[in-house]
Amino acid sequence: MASLTTLKDLSVMEIERILDDAERLYEVRHVGSRNGHIIANLFFESSTRTKCSFEMAQKQLGIDTLHFDVATSSVNKGESLYDTAKTLESIGCDAFIIRHGETRYYDQLEGITVPIINAGDGSGDHPTQSLLDLLTIRQEYGLFRGIKVVIAGDILHSRVAHSNMEVLERLGADVYVSGPREWIDDSIPEEKIVTMDEAVHLADVLMLLRIQLERHDTGSLSDPDTYLNTYGLTVERERRMKPDAIIMHPAPVNRGVEIDTRLVECSRSRIFKQMNNGVAVRKAVLVRALHKKEAPVHVV
Structure with a gap:
């Protein structure tokens, strides 16, 4: 069993292995029968892409999902995150996928013995988003070393930025940031x-x-x-990009704010490709978490 709370805990070799597994699992659409695993999805913050992507990955791998409704749970009676997780572990859940507004919420879950997959913690990390971003870049360029990546916008509050800056630099990319100065970490x-x-x-x-x-x-x-005119990607700026440069965005997109709406689906954009890659990456992460050594081969 293997948790995934931050990519800082993984070696470059382990990251590359997950990306390789994602490519291998890309076309797995449905296994012939349920495999007996039950995973609880605990989303304490709103989500479309991450939540639905994990659910699609679970369905395509034949994993049963326990839907946890925060609004009707004992969280509203003051139950701690640990006690919520311990309850679900006790009734038979094999792993947790958790998004929470508190940075490093997983530090509270030291006594939980099943894998925890971090679906976003406050302004901290978003490891599966980083992995799908890495897969998208690798598909485009085949490598990371020497690739120039500019992460632009609300750097200070973005868990995507924090995850991606660390792992891209570790993989050899040259990483820069752009945005309002008050939204850029002093450490950069x-x-x-x-x-x-x-x-x-x-x-x-x-x-x-x-x-x-x-x-x-x-x-x-x-x-x-x-x-948009000061910090965003306008049509005029897009025309000045390198011929083979690509546009990425973790979404949801504030159209007309960080990017002109006409560029969201332009030929450079990989925004919806990222979403497609998200299912494959999350299948690979689930396989890793549940210690399934091989991808399912009996596909129907």
């Missing part, structure tokens, strides 16, 4: 911070980020047009 060296006009000339991969409004003090963006 000055030479790694670029304007969006510099980014479009520099990047092989331009990875845009959603503004994390739910993690800001203000509940709305005051001037979307100003943000």
Whole structure:
């Protein structure tokens, strides 16, 4: 059994193995029979892509899913995350997929003995998103070393940015950031911070980020047009990108804010390819978590 809470815990070889497994599992659509595994999905924050992607991966692998409804659970009576997880473990769940608003929530779950797969923790990590991003980049370029990646937008509040910066640098990519200065971590060296006009000339991969409004003090963006023109990807900027450069975004996309809506599905965009890759990656992560040595071969 193998948890996945942060990619920092995995070696480069282990990361490459997961990506290889994802490629191998890509076409597995449904196994012939249920395999007896039951996984509980605990999403304490809203999600479309990650939640549905995990559910699709579970269905395609023949894994049964226990749907946990936070709104009607004893969490509303003050039950701790640990006691919730321990209850579900006790009744027979084989693994947990958890998204939670608290950074490093999994530190509370030390006594849980089944695998925990982190589906996003606060502003901390989003390991399966990083893995699907890595798969998308590897499919495009075949390698990571020397690839120039610019991550642009709300760096400070983005678990995607934090996961991707660490793992991409470890894999040999040159990583830069762009965005409002108040949204860039103080720990990022000055030479790694670029304007969006510099980014479009520099990047092989331009990875845009959603503004994390739910993690800001203000509940709305005051001037979307100003943000797009100053920090976002406009049509005019896209024309200045390298010929083979690609656009990525973890979604949901704030159309007309971080990216002009006309570019969301342009020829450079890999946004929906990322989503497609997410199912394959999450199948690989589930196989790893449940210690299934080989991909299912009896496909119907």
